[in-house]
Amino acid sequence: MxxxxxxxxxxxxxxxxxxxxxxxxxxxxxxxxxxxxxxxxxxxxxxxxxxxxxxxxxxxxxxxxxxxxxxxxxxxxxxxxxxxxxxxxxxxxxxxxxxxxxxxxxxxxxxxxxxRFMPLWFDHVYNGIFQSVFLYAAILAAGYIVLSRQRLAQQQIDTAVLGEALTRAQLEALRRQIEPHFLFNALNSVVALIREGRADTAASTLVALSDVLRGLMDSSGRQEVALAEELGFLDRYLEIQKVRFADRLCIEIHIADELLSARVPCLVLQPLVENAIRHGIAKHAGGGSVRIAAVRANGRLDLSVYNDGPQLGDVHEDSGVGLANVRARLRGLYGDEFAFALRNANPGVEANVSLPYRAE
Structure with a gap:
């Protein structure tokens, strides 16, 4: 219109x-x-x-x-x-x-x-008919070009809007995926703490759980956040996981302060860390460590999540809904300008995400 x-x-x-x-x-x-x-x-x-x-x-x-x-x-x-x-x-x-x-x-x-008017009129009609056909065709051609450009621009806008809607839907799907099983595990940990008489720890765990759920709701509608905000949410998530795994889980974070303002996809680290804990630390009787790092090089931000648990087998544990959502959201946000890889390290497994560096 x-x-x-x-x-x-x-x-x-x-x-x-x-x-x-x-x-x-x-x-x-x-x-x-x-x-x-x-x-x-x-x-x-x-x-x-x-x-x-x-x-x-x-x-x-x-x-x-x-x-x-x-x-x-x-x-x-x-x-x-x-x-x-x-x-x-x-x-x-x-x-x-x-x-x-x-x-x-x-x-x-x-x-x-x-x-007289009538002879002049007929004379101009006869002499101007070819000029009129040419001008009419020129107007049609110009209108076709303009309309084609408008349609192309509208298609690009519609594609962008559809891509944003898809990315939002994937983010919401990831939130819905996080909440149920994580909530149940956290509540089970709280029940166990209460039975053990550790009321203070149970209370702090509930506060951390409340912060995590509030963070999920507060980030609704945002595709990117500062790395500092993403780490803040991850810290509250890991606080609850540490209650569950106790001394079996060791967390290391190696991120320079100057990278904290970098913009990253909302909830990009949590599924990577959750995957590392579920398929790495939880499968190892003695537990293990998870290392989170970020570096900036050549205009790009490289994020990595490493765990020293069992390596990937013939069937990779990278086909779950969480990691699939991460891939799809990265593609929706950055097109071909991102890279995602999950590979064996020596020892353990490392997930890497590379995306364009943008600061707030």
Whole structure:
């Protein structure tokens, strides 16, 4: 749908283009005739040559509207007939208008009277029909180009909106995936602490759980956050995991302060850490360590999550919903400008995410 602003811009461009055509045509006609030694009423002739283009300027917006309603690129007998009628009507209107101007102003100054209106009108209709067909076709071509550009721009906007909606949906799916099993595990840990008589630890765990759930809700709708905020959420998540695993879980974070303002996808680290704990630390009787690191190099931010648990087998543990969501969200946010890999280290497993560096 064409907005009021677009219509105003169209009218301005239409008036400007036809004014340039009118001035050029009038100037060329007068100068050529004067150079050939002709004698006419030059001022009147110049005015007539400028004003004669007025019907085309008036008719251009309706022609474009007709072309949009009945596209010439999909011809039918009705479409062809309507455009022929429109072109013929404009030729008749321009010829009548030009003849009327000549009767009023007598620009050729051949006789005291320029002649009768009807013969002048028919003469202009006959002599101007090919010019009218050419101009009508030019308007259709220009309208087709402009409409194609608008459609392409709208498709790009729709694609971007759809991509953003998909990324939001994936983020919400990841949140929904986090909440149930994590909540149940955390509550089970709290119950165990209460039974052991560790009420203070149980209370602090519930506070941490509340902070995690509040963080999930507060981040709703945001695709990117500062790395410092992402680490803050991860710290509350790990606080609960440490209650569950006690001394079996060791966390190391190696991130320089100057990287804390870097923008990263919301909830990008949590599923990587959860994957490391679930498939690495939880499967090792003696527990293990998880190392989280970030470095900046060549305009990129590289995030890594390493665990020293069992290595990946023939069937990689990288096909779960959480990691699939991470891949899809990274693709939605960064296109081909990201890299994600999960590979065996010596010993353990390391997940790496590389994305463009952007600071807040």
């Amino acid at each position: 064409t907005t009021g602003t677009n219509k105003a811009a169209l009218h301005r461009w239409n008036a400007a283009i036809w004014l340039v055509i009118a001035l050029f045509s009038a100037t060329q006609t007068v100068f050529v005739m004067r150079a050939e030694g002709m004698h006419h009423a030059w001022a009147a002739l110049y005015v007539v040559q400028v004003l004669m283009w007025l019907p085309w300027a008036i008719a251009t917006p309706p022609v474009l509207a007709l072309a949009q309603r009945f596209p010439i690129e999909r011809p039918t007998p009705i479409t062809f007939g309507l455009h022929v009628i429109a072109c013929g009507s404009i030729d008749l209107a321009m010829s009548a208008w030009t003849a009327l101007l000549e009767v009023w102003l007598n620009p050729w100054a051949i006789n005291a009277s320029p002649g």
